[in-house]
Amino acid sequence: MTVAIVFLPLLGAILAGLFGRFLGRRGSQILTCLLLAVSALLSIPLLYKVGFGSGPFTVVLLDWIHVGTFNVSWALKVDTLTAVMLFTVTMISALVHIYSIGYMSHDPSVPRFMSYLSLFTFFMLMLVTADNLVQMFFGWEGVGLSSYLLIGFWSDRPSANAAAIKAFVVNRVGDFGFMLGIAGIYLSFDSAHLDTIFAAAPAMAGQSLHLFGMDLPLITTLCLLLFLGAMGKSAQIGLHTWLPDAMEGPTPVSALIHAATMVTAGVFMVARMSPLFELSEAALSTVAFIGATTAIFAATVACTQNDIKKVIAYSTCSQLGYMFFALGVGAYPAAIFHLMTHAFFKAMLFLGAGSVIHAMSDEQDMRRMGGIWKNIKVTYAIMWIGSLSLAGLPVFAGYYSKDMILEAAWGAHSAIGQYAFWMGAAAALLTAFYSWRLLFMTFHGAPRADEKVMAHIHESPLVMLIPLGLLAVGAVFAGMAGYDAFVGEDRMHFWKAALAVVGPDPIEAAHHVGEAVKLLPVVIALVGIGVAYAFYMARPAWPGRLAAMLPGVYRLLLNKWYFDEAYEALFIRPAFALGRILWKQGDVGIIDRLGPDGVSWAARQVARRTARLQSGYVYHYAFAMIIGLAVFVTAYVIGMEG
Incomplete structure (x- = not known):
């Protein structure tokens, strides 16, 4: 079952890529979608088996590398963390594949596009099933390669080529740190096998690394190098600049990158290496600080962007910041829980934006939209559901996972936990504001598009709406369905030994915080929605006046802090x-x-x-x-x- 889940997308990529001329457009679409759907369906019983049944296991495929004493097998490590990632990645990818049938219907290179999507999925699956760092790095670099191919898919556009190169180069910076971290771990532990490293790590906790005439704490140095790789892949502040430019790729690519692949790789890697990170308080504090700072930074920028996809892109950057500061305070289950719920509502928001762009004759600037909700009512409802979940309002999936992260940060009872909590709370206010700013500018008010565009506004075809509907189910129910297993009373039985926690459990502390801490995220989200309504519905002249009053601040945010x-x-x-x-x-x-x-x-x-x-x-x-x-x-x- 596990082998099929991982390698069916690779089979689809090979067949569509090499034989697309014989399969044709429709044949390539059906084949890749079918194989991804089978992979996604198989991941459901696997998640149940590993999380609630027999527990983790490893499938050894072959002996891979033998150089002196360095031995690496190609094996699939399946524990609860892997099973959650397999479920999330395959489910989102399958729905994106199906959506692409309608969205890319007029593109002349459909077989190549479907091949790239499936290849992207395979490399992500290879990354999350790795039982050693070499295999993880293979999937890590494969994800980077696939993102380059997909972001620059429309190679006749100079902007797409520039965005693809930018993503590749910026990620090389982080990947250099990741490579140094892997090399340092091998030199220190004489192994690249994860279980061997984790077993030996406690004995190495007090050792130092002599480098450039300095004695550096070994575990902290290794963890920070690994985290540098995570910052690149997951677009944390400083190495985030590639993410908004990645919107040059087709919208299904944006959904796949932002919801399930590429950007979640860094979060997964830090969670996977939690037995190492737990031995370094300095490394965890760094992760929490960078994550909390990214959350507020990206949220401020999203408030001023006018491209509908870039607003959602910066939203992804901000939500990844939440995941990282959850990891930094030791709330690993909450981080992965938010990764899973975020995948559903973020994929839905991107694909919903694609439906808007499709209806608006490829227009992406929200200043040229408005007054279209009656023409595309299904898409309008989808965007509302996604925004409610993103804002973290009760019942919706984002409420359960994001609030748990904030409560865990408060429950950590540390200075960095307090910083993360208040930055996260401020980001929650801005998240609600920019989400409803997007809704009001896109769907409400007087139409700002020209008459020709308005005359052709139409709802997307059924092949695009069905995946949106299924994602909406996840955006509503994934939080309440997974709460007990991920972060509730059953979490120890569900996660088993997949995630390491040394010392006080912040998830346990989160269940005992005061009612004010629990209610604050919901209250400030409602305030953010109210402010957005006042600015863009009741008093539409206010945004311009505020920008004129604070021109320096407005330009700073509009220009993305000038990074x-x-x-x-x-x-x-x-x-x-x-x-x-x-x-x-x-x-x-x-x-x-x-x-x-x-x-x-x-x-x-x-x-x-x-x-x-x-x-x-x-x-x-x-x-x-x-x-x-x-x-x-x-x-x-x-x-x-x-």
Whole structure:
């Protein structure tokens, strides 16, 4: 069963990619969707079996690498954490595949697109089933490759090509730290096998690493290097700049990246390595600080964006911040619970935005929308459900998981926990505000599109609405269905030993916080909705007046805190300037001049001078022969005398 779940998407990717010309557009779509659907359905009994039944197991596929004492097998490690990820990834991916049938119906490269989607899913499944760090890195890099292919899928657009390269390069920064972390772990533990590392970790807790003349705490250094990789993949502040630009890819790609693959890889990795992170308070505090800061940073930026997909993209960045500060305070089950619920409502929001874009003739700017809810009522209802879940209002899935994260941060009773709680609470206020800003600007008010666009607004086809409906079920019921198992009374039986917790359990503390802490997220979410209504429905002139009153703050948020501009000045322009110097002065001026250009110039000179000897007069050639004969005779005579 496990092998089928992991490798059916790879089979679909190979068949659609290599034989798409013979399968055709419809054949490629049916094949890849069918294989993903089977994989998703198989993940349901697997989750029940591992979480509530016989427990974890490992499937060894083959011996992979043998170099000296370094031995690595290709094996599938299946515990509760893996089973949750398999369920989440395959379920979301299957629905995105089905949605793509309608959304990409007019694209000329459908087989290639479906192949890339399935390949993306396979690499994510390979990452979450890895039982060693080498195999995890294989899936990790495969996810990066697939994201590059999908973000730049429309390669005729320069902006898509630039976004794909940006995603690839920014992730290389984080991946360099991840590689150093893996290398450091192998050198320290003499193994890349996860269970071996975890068993030996407590004995290594007090050891130091001598590096650059300094003695650094070993476990903390290794964890921070691993977390640097997580920051890149999961778009945490500083390495987040690729995520909004990734919207250049088709909308199904955005949904898959933001809901189930790529950005969740970093969260999963930190949770998987929790036995190491639990041994370093400094590493956990760093994770919590970065996560909480990302949550508030991305929420502020989302409040001023006008592209409907970029608003949701920054929302993803903010929600990932929640997951990371949950990990940082030791609330690993809450982080994974939010990862699962977030996957449903975030995929639904992105695909709902795709339905809006489809109806609006590819328009993405919310300033050119408005007054369309009567034309696309199903999409309108879907966006409401997704926004209610994202804002964390009761009954909806986001309420159960996000509130548990905030309560766990408060229950941690630490300085970093308090920081995370208040940053998370502020981000919850802004989340509700920008979610309803999106709804009001997109669906309400006077129509701002031209008459031609308004005349063609229509609801999406059924093949796009059915996946949205199924995601809506998850966005409503996933929280209440999974609460007891993930973070409730049954959590110890459900998670077993998949997640490590050393010391006080913040989840247990979360169940005993005061009523004020429990009610605060809901109250501030309602306040955020009220403010959005006042600004964009009751008093639509207020946003412009506020921006005029605070022009510096508005420009800061509109320009995304100037991260891109800062990186342009600090890294990109100097890199290009250095490249031009090396090209002009080094490559052309020295290497080419002394190398191939110099050799060719010398050859031309010799040939030119030799050609002058070819005069065509016989007496010139006879004279040259006589001179040559005289030279040989002279040399011979001198040689005989010597």
